[in-house]
Structures are given as C-alpha cells and as structure tokens.
Amino acid sequence: MPSLRSFLLASFAIAGALSAECEGDVSIESDGDVSKLDNCNSWKGDVIVGEGVGILSIPTLQTIEGALSIAGATGLTSISAPMLRSISGTWTMQELTILSSVSCASLTSVGNINWVTLPALKALDFTSGVTKCDEVLITDTILTSLEGINLQTATNFNINNNKYLKEVNVALGNVSNAVNIEFNSKGVNVAFPDLVWAKNITIRDAGSVSFPKLESVNGTIAFINNxxxxxxxxxxTEVGGSFAFNSNSQLSNCSAPNLETIGGTFQLANNTKLTNIDGFAALTTVDGSVDFSGSFTNATLPALDDVRGGMNIQTTEEFDCTEFDNYKSDGVVKGSGYTCEGKLDEAKSSSGGSSTSGSGNSSDETNSAARAGVSIVALFAACAAMLVL
Structure with a gap:
C-alpha cells in the first residue's frame, strides 16, 4: 500500500504535468486542434486560431492568461466558449468574412477588443456582460446593438462603420482618451447615461445623443453630420479643447447651461435649423476663438468675459451685432480677427475664410491690414529668391 508521502508526490507530479500542458502559445489550425485546450480550466499563454477552423467550440476553458487571436479564418462561422470568464490580453478578430455569432455567456473581462472586418457578425451572446476592457475597436460588422458590452471605464472606445448598428448605449463612467462613434447606421441612437469624464468625444451620423451626467471633457468634443x-x-462645466457642432442638419436646440470654460474654439457651423443660440448662459472664458456661422437670427453669450482668440459671427439672416461689437470694443475679444455680419448670401466659419457681402456688418480693419502685410512679406520673399537664383 503506497505511503501518504508517495501519494502526495504523485499528485503533485500529475498537477505539474497538467499545468505544463495548459501553458505556452498554442495554435489551433483545425476543428480537431481545439482538443489541445481540453482538460484545462486556465490557459497561460496566447491562443492563436488559424485559417482552417470552421467552428470554434471551447466548452471547458474558463480563463485565457494571454491573447486570443483569430485572423483570416474565412471559413469560421461561429465561436462558442460558455465557461470563458476572462481574456487578459487582446481579443483580436480580423477578416472573418462569414463569422455570424459569438457566444461567451460567462465572459466579463477582456484586456482589449480589436474586431475588424467581420461583415457577417450580427449577434453577440454576452449574457453576463463584459464590464472590464481597456481598449475597444469594433468596425465593419452588421451588429445592430452592443448589448452585453457594459464597460465601466475604458481608455479608448471606438465604434465605426457598423452600418446596421441602431443603438450604442454603454454605461461607461469615464474614458481616459477617446470616444469615437462614427459612420455607423444613419440615425444611430447614442447614449452614455453614466459618463462623467472623457478626454475626447467625436459623434457622427447619430439620430439622438444623451450625456446627462457629463461634467468635463479634457480635450475636444465634436458633433458632425448628425x-x-x-x-x-x-x-x-468645462471643455479643455474645442467644442464644435458642424453640419447637424436637424439641430434646433443646443445647450450647456453650466458650461463656464472652453479651452479651444467654440464653433457652431452650418447647423441650418439652429436659429437661436442662447443655451450657454454661464460661459465666461474661451481660450480659442468664437466661431458661429449659419442661419441663426439670435445669438447671445451673456456672461462672456474673456475670448483669447478671435470672433467670427456670420449668418444668412438679419442679425443685431451690438452685443458682439461691444465684446470687441470692450476688450473681451483679445484676438485681432473680428467679424460680425448678417443677411449674407453665404455664411462661413472662420476656418473657411471671411465673407464680405451683406448688411448690418461690423468688421475689424486690422484683418485687411494683416492680409496686406502678409502679401508684402511674400512679395519680398519671392524677390529675394529670384536674386539668389
């Protein structure tokens, strides 16, 4: 009869053998190769799925302490890993042209998500909900929602070119770099009900947006073609970079009643139904320029005290420039560029050049002088170059 000591030694040897079999980078080149992961609760290393796999079924694995990489498997139709709880590295899926479903009912944590060119992917089964993931990139799928991706924090959250995506509703509290929602389904509904802070936000082609708790953006926030x-x-209350609304065709109401400071340009451009700009009653400081152009009949920034750049106010409608003329004459506007014009045939943002037609206008004469100075400098430079030749 074996002694207790010999029994324990044998047990440790078996455990060591099993541990050795469940670590290191592993390649899955065919459906049969998935058996390499059998009898492993945890795999310590990268799992690399090759082109020959048609159905990826991992019934017992609970954790991958490494990356899960699936690229170019053009015959892969589905992924099922019902017990998988976490992937510590990057989950990459690229150019999987007929992959239609991904089912990971227990998954809650992924290092990064990098999903690119999955034109048949229409369903995610993340029943438990992925709450931890640092970087998310999902592009070129036919997903209609991101249900099951319920992140609390992220460094980057980039969802683009998913033409059937109807809703992005994610409980992120803060994003340390960027939120990008762009070129998805026209009219996608975008909601970040718990987002308090982000560095940069860009939203394009959205039918609705909701940021009820957003307090601060360290960088730029931009809404384009929505x-x-x-x-x-x-x-x-504060935007560290630019705050911009460009070419939002249906925008009729825009407000941030507690916004006090903007660190870059404050731009409202070509929002054709925005006739009244009066939702920024607390704004005192703009470190860049104020640039309003469109079809508005009224614009007011009653608390404005310091604009360190220029000011460009242009509208196709009749407009009273008195408030903004006073900001220029009283020294609120520190930059040399100043334009306020109404009844224009075409209103242009400062980045698109100045408009010269229209009535009821007030323009800073230093603009033309500055342009003339630049022209003279350019002429001398050209002459000097010819003499050298």
Whole structure:
C-alpha cells in the first residue's frame, strides 16, 4: 500500500504535468486542434486560431492568461466558449468574412477588443456582460446593438462603420482618451447615461445623443453630420479643447447651461435649423476663438468675459451685432480677427475664410491690414529668391 508521502508526490507530479500542458502559445489550425485546450480550466499563454477552423467550440476553458487571436479564418462561422470568464490580453478578430455569432455567456473581462472586418457578425451572446476592457475597436460588422458590452471605464472606445448598428448605449463612467462613434447606421441612437469624464468625444451620423451626467471633457468634443434635433449637456462645466457642432442638419436646440470654460474654439457651423443660440448662459472664458456661422437670427453669450482668440459671427439672416461689437470694443475679444455680419448670401466659419457681402456688418480693419502685410512679406520673399537664383 503506497505511503501518504508517495501519494502526495504523485499528485503533485500529475498537477505539474497538467499545468505544463495548459501553458505556452498554442495554435489551433483545425476543428480537431481545439482538443489541445481540453482538460484545462486556465490557459497561460496566447491562443492563436488559424485559417482552417470552421467552428470554434471551447466548452471547458474558463480563463485565457494571454491573447486570443483569430485572423483570416474565412471559413469560421461561429465561436462558442460558455465557461470563458476572462481574456487578459487582446481579443483580436480580423477578416472573418462569414463569422455570424459569438457566444461567451460567462465572459466579463477582456484586456482589449480589436474586431475588424467581420461583415457577417450580427449577434453577440454576452449574457453576463463584459464590464472590464481597456481598449475597444469594433468596425465593419452588421451588429445592430452592443448589448452585453457594459464597460465601466475604458481608455479608448471606438465604434465605426457598423452600418446596421441602431443603438450604442454603454454605461461607461469615464474614458481616459477617446470616444469615437462614427459612420455607423444613419440615425444611430447614442447614449452614455453614466459618463462623467472623457478626454475626447467625436459623434457622427447619430439620430439622438444623451450625456446627462457629463461634467468635463479634457480635450475636444465634436458633433458632425448628425440628425438629432436636441443636444443638451446639463452638467457640463468645462471643455479643455474645442467644442464644435458642424453640419447637424436637424439641430434646433443646443445647450450647456453650466458650461463656464472652453479651452479651444467654440464653433457652431452650418447647423441650418439652429436659429437661436442662447443655451450657454454661464460661459465666461474661451481660450480659442468664437466661431458661429449659419442661419441663426439670435445669438447671445451673456456672461462672456474673456475670448483669447478671435470672433467670427456670420449668418444668412438679419442679425443685431451690438452685443458682439461691444465684446470687441470692450476688450473681451483679445484676438485681432473680428467679424460680425448678417443677411449674407453665404455664411462661413472662420476656418473657411471671411465673407464680405451683406448688411448690418461690423468688421475689424486690422484683418485687411494683416492680409496686406502678409502679401508684402511674400512679395519680398519671392524677390529675394529670384536674386539668389
């Protein structure tokens, strides 16, 4: 009869053998190769799935302490890993042209998600919900929602070119670098109900947006080519970079009543249904320029005290420039560039050049002088170059 000592030694040897069999980088080149992961609760290393796999079924594995990489497997139709709870590295899926479903009912944590060119992917089964992931890139799928991706924090959250995506509703609290929602389904509904802080935010082609708790953006926040009618930021107090709304065709109401400072340009450009700009009553400081162009009949920034750049106010409608003329004459506007014009045939943002037609205008004469100075400098430079030749 074996002694207790010999029994324990044998047990440790078996455990060691099993541990050795469940670590290191492993390649899955065919459906049969998945058996390499059998009898392993945890795999310590990268799992690399090759082109020959048609169905990836991992029934027992609970953790991958490494990356899960699946690229170029053009015959892969589905992924099922019902017990998988976490992937510590990057989960890469690239150019999987007929992959239609991914089922990981227990998954809650992924290092990074990098999903690119999955044109048949229409369903995610993340029943438990992925709450931890640092970087998310999902592009070129036919997903209609991101249900099951319920992150609390992230460094980057980039969702683009998913033409059937109807909703992005994610409970992120903060994003340390960037949120990008762009070129998805026209009119996608975008909601970040718990987002308090982000470094940069860019939203394009959205039908609705909701940021009820957003307090601070360290960098730039931009809304481009959207179709929502209302954009309100009730808790926003500061934007470190530019705050821009460009070419939002249905935008009729835009407000951030508690916004006090903008570190870059404050731009409202070509939002054709935005006739009244009066939702920024607390704004005192703009470190860049104020640039409003469009079809508005009224614009007011009643608390404005310091604009360190220029000011460009252009509208196709009749407009009273008195408030903004006073900001220039009283020294609120520190930059040399100043334009305020109404009844224009075409209103242009400062980045698109100045418009010279229209009535009821007030323009800073230093603009033309500065342009003339630049022209003279350019002429002398050209002459000097010819003499050298």
């Amino acid at each position: 179709t929502f009618s209302d954009a309100s930021f009730p808790e926003l």
